[in-house]
Amino acid sequence: MTMNTRVLLASRPTGWVEEANFRIERTALVQPRGGELLVRNHFLSLDPYMRGRMSDSKSYAASVQIGDVMTGGTVGEVVESHHPRFTAGDRVVGNLGWQAYAISTGEGLQKVDAQIPLSAYLGCVGMPGATAWVGLLEHCQPRAGETVLVSAATGAVGSVVGQLAKLQGCRTVGIAGGAAKCEHAVRDLGFDACVDYKAGQLHEDLKRALPTGADCYFENVGGVVMDTVLRHLNPFSRIALCGLIADYNLTEAYGLRMIRSLLVNRVRLQGFIVTDRPDLYARALSRLGQLVQEGRLTYRETIAEGLEQAPKAFIGMLKGENLGKQLVKLI
């Protein structure tokens, strides 16, 4: 009998996520029925938004319930299909959760072609890539010659933002944690400059990296990083508010003091969630896939081996220990 391994939400975290908030379970594999298909997941995506799903505070999406399989994006291969749209051997991307195998009705499942490595559909040719696309092009609307600032610049989203902004003819400045990430941002991702927020002099370093200020800010982080960036915004600048990872594990949120900058600089700030824009999603992925194939969009991955490592890797990702897209390899 084939067994399935699944990671369940065992308890809700207070402050920092701990491995004890998860439970790993092995159960007998359920067989697909009429209209269903069985998928073996090859990679699981780990993303900051999952921290929100572990909490029961009101958000844009429902919480994962205690005892349920953790939600998450996956790529894998169809093992058995009783569904007219899929056949065994199809490679598929979807949201099948933190588990080795999954039964699906086909809803939200997309077939992917073989031109691009499967894992990329969880990164720059997937939800994080589309997030970068929507936030940068729809909400920041950078013009050639403007300066685009990105926090978490070497992460799955930030790394795409920087490269897309460069393709738009912008000057790009990243913010990342540590010298190694900053070096990667400039050398591999093509950022014009990158500031290490852990170096302890963020305001001074931003001043140097942004001699003419920032026209666009793509925010993944929040907290003191955001507060400091607000001091470097130009008049009529735009902020795409994509994430606030610095706050997700605090029991009391950071108090942002530089709100006045939003007023005196007439800033437009737009909070956004990529799934609100299905109208842009397919086009974004198609264009991002093309850029990868043309070698104009590069990406890094940090890969944890085996589903058992997922909780630890997830916590590490929340702490910024990964470089690029954090994945879990399941086979």
Next chain:
Amino acid sequence: MTMNTRVLLASRPTGWVEEANFRIERTALVQPRGGELLVRNHFLSLDPYMRGRMSDSKSYAASVQIGDVMTGGTVGEVVESHHPRFTAGDRVVGNLGWQAYAISTGEGLQKVDAQIPLSAYLGCVGMPGATAWVGLLEHCQPRAGETVLVSAATGAVGSVVGQLAKLQGCRTVGIAGGAAKCEHAVRDLGFDACVDYKAGQLHEDLKRALPTGADCYFENVGGVVMDTVLRHLNPFSRIALCGLIADYNLTEAYGLRMIRSLLVNRVRLQGFIVTDRPDLYARALSRLGQLVQEGRLTYRETIAEGLEQAPKAFIGMLKGENLGKQLVKLI
């Protein structure tokens, strides 16, 4: 010899403005030369933005220099003109500063008609009215049936916002300081509800006043009021960030904790200054003037008598002691 009375900036405030930050000066009246005109000011406008001009921190407009006449909007009458566009007796609105008489080159000076009381050109048919117009209609973009929330709801700007939103078919909720202002908001300005932030239970009171949340928020205040309002925003709501009066006299700004609401509710926040939109200004004033004449837009004024009272009245206005538009009557 006719004397002029002027109020100069004597020193920059640290924290709260004090009367000692101003100096009242009497000087001989200068005569207008070719191309110039002499205006006797009838009313001086006192507005929160003036606090910013007293400071030397970077803003959207230049600071008033120590020893200079305080900047400010005025309405008055032309006494003597050597300017082709003006004749003695013309009633004019402009920015002639905190002084009884002013020499002008005509720049930024507009003639006004006699249909509306002169003082209204400093209030709902002037800069504050245009501010309400631009912030509400351009940035909040309320749709009929939506709920519009306004802070400083009985002030020069907020009172117009509420009435315009009502004319748009919205439900309107105000926030004001004290029971008397709240009563005025509902009884005279037509707000559907008004919450007294001084009553000590703002969150609970907002919950009651906003059973279906707020779709638009017109922000004049900032600080703990804004932080509390962020908990009551609906998905896809819009904030017009017009002022942050709660912060203007603090040496350290309030730390806003509820930024996460901007993300999960996909809020659009737009900082704005009315003078950035000259394209809308004339149309707004023309329409606001029409509404006043039709009796569909009402306003209140708090009038201090004599220029010597301006510093005290200004400080009172910053503390919210006025009802409606704060003016100084000069003759």
